Amino acid sequence: MKSLLLPLSLLLASHSVLSENHxxxxxxxxxxxxxxxxRKAGFCVDxxxxxxxFTEEYLGVEAQEKMLEMINRIGSKNFDTTRYSFxxxxxxxxxxxxxxxxxxSEEQLADYTSILFD
Structure with missing residues (x-):
């Protein structure tokens, strides 16, 4: 039993370190x-x-409607959904x-890039 506790504790410790660095x-x-x-900006991306x-699914209809209102106000031809800032x-x-x-910045962020594009 003791031999199982040590590997489990190492696994849990390594997971918390990874979470803190994310x-x-x-x-x-x-x-x-x-x-x-x-949540603050009111949109989701893939x-x-x-x-x-995804905005509607994870943030709700109201968030989606606000985003659509902004796109309509700016004009869909002037709104680039492929480039955005959080x-x-x-x-x-x-x-x-x-x-x-x-x-x-030219400095890439590996976490965000990996989540979206890998």
């Missing part, structure tokens, strides 16, 4: 593989960009298949 924190969350949602379907300023470009520290 850069996805509230109000962002990952409800499913390949999806990141931002590898293709901002997703109205409320924490992390910027992702679905065409480049990468996420960056912010809109003007």
């Amino acid at each position: 850069t996805i924190h509230e109000p962002l969350f990952t409800p499913d593989k390949g999806v990141i949602c931002d 590898s293709f960009g901002i997703s109205m379907a 409320s924490n300023k992390v910027y992702c470009d679905s065409e480049q298949r990468a996420c960056f520290v912010d809109r003007f």
